[in-house]
Amino acid sequence: MKLLTRSEEYILLAVFKLGEDAYSIPIREKLIEITGKNWSLGAIYMPLERLEKRRLITSHFSESTPERGGRHKRIYSLTEAGKESLREIYTVQQTIWQGVPQLIFGAA
Amino acid sequence: MDHRPPEIAEKLLTKLLYDDVWKTTLGDFEEHYHHLVETEGKNIANRWYWSQLFRYAPSKIVHKFYWSVSMFKNYLKIAFRNLKNQKSYSFINIMGLTIGLACFILIGLFIRYELSYDSFHTHSERTFRVVEQQPENEYLGSNWFAITATAMAATMKQDYPEVEYAAYFTNSGAILRANNEAFDAYGAGADGDFFNIFTYTWYRGNEATALDDPNSIILTQSMAETLFGNENPIGQTLQQVYPNGRETEKTVTGVVADPPKNSHFDFQYIANDQTTPYYEYNLNEWGNTNVYTFITLRDGASAADFSEKLPDFANTYTASSQYYQDNPDGLPNYVLQPLEDIHLTSRHLNFNPSAAGSMNTVYMLSVIGIIILLIACVNYMNLATARSLTRAKEVGVRKVIGAYQSNLVMQFLSEAVVISFLGIAGAVALVALLLPTFSGLVERELTSQIFLQWEFWGASLIISLVVGAFAGSYPAFYMSKLKPILILKSQVKGGKGNAFFRNLLVVGQFTITAVLLIGSIVVFQQLQFMRTTDTGLNREQVLTVSNRDPELWDRFETVKTELLKNPGVEMVSSSQMNPIYMSSSTRGTEWEGQEENEELTIYVSPVGFDFTSILDLEVIAGRAFSPDLHKEMEKDYLINESAVRELGWTNEEALGKSFQVWGNDGTIVGVVKDFHFQSLDQPIAPLTIMLGPEFTHRHVLLKTNGQNIQETIAGVEHVIKEFSPGYPFSYSFLDERYMNMYNEHIRLGTLFNYFSILALFIACMGLFGLATFITEQRTKEIGIRKVLGADVIQILTLLNKDFLKLVGISFVVAVPLGWFLSRYWLEDFAYRIDLGPAIFLTAGVIVFGIALLTVSAKSLKTATANPVKSLRSE
Numbered sequence: 001m002k003l004l005t006r007s008e009e010y011i012l013l014a015v016f017k018l019g020e021d022a023y024s025i026p027i028r029e030k031l032i033e034i035t036g037k038n039w040s041l042g043a044i045y046m047p048l049e050r051l052e053k054r055r056l057i058t059s060h061f062s063e064s065t066p067e068r069g070g071r072h073k074r075i076y077s078l079t080e081a082g083k084e085s086l087r088e089i090y091t092v093q094q095t096i097w098q099g100v101p102q103l104i105f106g107a108a
Numbered sequence: 109m110d111h112r113p114p115e116i117a118e119k120l121l122t123k124l125l126y127d128d129v130w131k132t133t134l135g136d137f138e139e140h141y142h143h144l145v146e147t148e149g150k151n152i153a154n155r156w157y158w159s160q161l162f163r164y165a166p167s168k169i170v171h172k173f174y175w176s177v178s179m180f181k182n183y184l185k186i187a188f189r190n191l192k193n194q195k196s197y198s199f200i201n202i203m204g205l206t207i208g209l210a211c212f213i214l215i216g217l218f219i220r221y222e223l224s225y226d227s228f229h230t231h232s233e234r235t236f237r238v239v240e241q242q243p244e245n246e247y248l249g250s251n252w253f254a255i256t257a258t259a260m261a262a263t264m265k266q267d268y269p270e271v272e273y274a275a276y277f278t279n280s281g282a283i284l285r286a287n288n289e290a291f292d293a294y295g296a297g298a299d300g301d302f303f304n305i306f307t308y309t310w311y312r313g314n315e316a317t318a319l320d321d322p323n324s325i326i327l328t329q330s331m332a333e334t335l336f337g338n339e340n341p342i343g344q345t346l347q348q349v350y351p352n353g354r355e356t357e358k359t360v361t362g363v364v365a366d367p368p369k370n371s372h373f374d375f376q377y378i379a380n381d382q383t384t385p386y387y388e389y390n391l392n393e394w395g396n397t398n399v400y401t402f403i404t405l406r407d408g409a410s411a412a413d414f415s416e417k418l419p420d421f422a423n424t425y426t427a428s429s430q431y432y433q434d435n436p437d438g439l440p441n442y443v444l445q446p447l448e449d450i451h452l453t454s455r456h457l458n459f460n461p462s463a464a465g466s467m468n469t470v471y472m473l474s475v476i477g478i479i480i481l482l483i484a485c486v487n488y489m490n491l492a493t494a495r496s497l498t499r500a501k502e503v504g505v506r507k508v509i510g511a512y513q514s515n516l517v518m519q520f521l522s523e524a525v526v527i528s529f530l531g532i533a534g535a536v537a538l539v540a541l542l543l544p545t546f547s548g549l550v551e552r553e554l555t556s557q558i559f560l561q562w563e564f565w566g567a568s569l570i571i572s573l574v575v576g577a578f579a580g581s582y583p584a585f586y587m588s589k590l591k592p593i594l595i596l597k598s599q600v601k602g603g604k605g606n607a608f609f610r611n612l613l614v615v616g617q618f619t620i621t622a623v624l625l626i627g628s629i630v631v632f633q634q635l636q637f638m639r640t641t642d643t644g645l646n647r648e649q650v651l652t653v654s655n656r657d658p659e660l661w662d663r664f665e666t667v668k669t670e671l672l673k674n675p676g677v678e679m680v681s682s683s684q685m686n687p688i689y690m691s692s693s694t695r696g697t698e699w700e701g702q703e704e705n706e707e708l709t710i711y712v713s714p715v716g717f718d719f720t721s722i723l724d725l726e727v728i729a730g731r732a733f734s735p736d737l738h739k740e741m742e743k744d745y746l747i748n749e750s751a752v753r754e755l756g757w758t759n760e761e762a763l764g765k766s767f768q769v770w771g772n773d774g775t776i777v778g779v780v781k782d783f784h785f786q787s788l789d790q791p792i793a794p795l796t797i798m799l800g801p802e803f804t805h806r807h808v809l810l811k812t813n814g815q816n817i818q819e820t821i822a823g824v825e826h827v828i829k830e831f832s833p834g835y836p837f838s839y840s841f842l843d844e845r846y847m848n849m850y851n852e853h854i855r856l857g858t859l860f861n862y863f864s865i866l867a868l869f870i871a872c873m874g875l876f877g878l879a880t881f882i883t884e885q886r887t888k889e890i891g892i893r894k895v896l897g898a899d900v901i902q903i904l905t906l907l908n909k910d911f912l913k914l915v916g917i918s919f920v921v922a923v924p925l926g927w928f929l930s931r932y933w934l935e936d937f938a939y940r941i942d943l944g945p946a947i948f949l950t951a952g953v954i955v956f957g958i959a960l961l962t963v964s965a966k967s968l969k970t971a972t973a974n975p976v977k978s979l980r981s982e
Binding site: 025 | 133140163
């Protein structure tokens, strides 16, 4: 399976962490919080759509709220495949980072 | 929430994100918008919201365009596939539209031409003709006249600053003689700013000064060639011979291109009018009307304002003439007639320089053009909805796959447009083919020049789009509404409402067709009536030779003797006017027993001896003119029955009464039976025939024996040329002249007949298509019926009944309509046919017969087919 990109990884993590509240607006806020960088709404729609196409996440429509002008939310959640790919990227990263922190940051 | 995103941006975004069914994206935008309002302020939030629109727009639009193009490609593919698979159906549709559109285009070209008259003059939109109504002077059924007094143009220019140019012209025609050859030429004497008002292409000479000299004449290119060949005509001299025989020498000062034919007057020469006989006299006589007066108002001047000054003008100048001082009630009303309208609004005017067009014709042809196109469109509607069953599965599948109704509407509309494009391609080819014939039929110069104009192609494109959209509209909405579940379960039947609508369209088509047919029969019979009716005057084998040479009459006795030596000539006489169109009338009549204030308007025809016998006029009381009984000093008068009636006498009482016309005392010697001396449009009016001085005669009348016509004419020409050299020989036969009077009626009638036949043809093609389709659907049923013992007649009756019922209903509707319209048309004729039942029966038989043939062509085949064939397939 194709490995996740960085942004996909972040988004999956954000979706996972937000649980039942995982829709575009909080996801964006979470990403800004995690990365400390500004994310535009557009910048998360595309990866979300891609991830859904790859069946790593699914979505359903939930209730509407007045601040949304009475429109629905699209709530995302991780599929088993999504969780699996997170696990995989985690393993890859662990392997890659092995021994490196001591070289860069000095001994812990 | 008191903050809302910008409304327009929100609407646009909603449109743009059409595929976002649940509107979550919009919701996100709005939520974020509120967040921004709270953190960054409303301005930034608004700006952000707008920016979303511009960020999404390009890709979404490209996306949408891409898909509509690919769907459209698919629609086209399916459309062409259907065209190929259903050849006869496609043929009927395309053929119908081709003919309908071709008629429509031809008529459109004619109307455009009619409306273009005189607009080629530079100042045409502010140029007017002054016409007048003479309240007390009714002539040929109207008291309106296109001609006015000679002095009017110059006086108006002098008195009113808003008149920029003023000119008049006469329209008498003349003989032009150069290098000892004489030619009849039509043209005008003109004065004033003629060439400032009427602008032509100048080949030679100076436009501004060409008409200044009293002896100047300007020729058209073709007249210049006729007279002078290839020589330079400028400075050449020629003889202009006026109708009364007076001659003047003129010098050519200009050559213009032959004037465009879409002009209300045509000419081969324009001469300075000052050398015309009685010029000085006419210039000072406001009671004499004999010229066309034109003025061009200054830019910005109002014609309405100027019109208000015309009554004063009449009071100041016209009223001063002796004639109007004696007849103050007859003072004319002057009216401005816009130059561009002259061609179509001059029917009521006497003395038009050439036959005026008719607004009614324009209206009538427009209606016919639209009707024929409608009939063709209805064919498409009918056949397409009738065939909806065969397309139902396709509609069902498309809907199941996800097509919206709007997609299907688009699909069926584009199919109709494809057919109408093919139709117009055929129509343009047909127009190119028929244009010369059509142009001859309407007597207008419509040339293939039009194919070089972009307007023509633009209009064709728009017409085919409109026709396609119109014809396709009903089938598209009908078919796109079909319910997929019912379709796919095969439960769709040609619905009742659909069949009703279809029947209504067929009834409409055939009603119109029957009305047109009734109209053509009426027109045909009326023309036939005019052609063959006994007008009380024998036109057969009467030759008229026009003569403009006053000296010929001095020797007329000798000429007559010479002419009678010709074995083909039986009788010779002469007349001032053409005997089938005597148009000169007078009110200056006195008679024995006349009461004070009693007046008689009577047409006067000065003729020579033998006039009555040459034309077989029946003298029902008294005697005809006779050289033996004719007394020099006293006039003999013949009057017709209408005059006798008008004067309140009996035929016998009239004889011997003293009578005076134009101040000539005389006696009534005979009464002639009423005969038509004018067109049949006019009732027979009082007429007197008198022995007139021959020098006023314009026509030599010859009765031929009808054999060796060419030889006889050659002999006559020889004699006339011998006595009257230097004058062109021109002749015509009276019966030809008679038919020429009805030329326009005949032309229109013929046109009307052609269009009616085409309408019937298109309607029948549609009926054929419908019959084919419905018969095919019932093939199995017919097979079973035959197996069970039905014979061919029964099946034919079964199949034809429904259609013939529709045609029958149409006919019932058409009869009163046709009767009404025919009566309206016939009202123009003083002498007309009766609208008898035979006319309607004929139309009925034709429509019914053709419809029966059309339907039977298909049903007979089905009825006689072997039932095994239709039943075996299952």
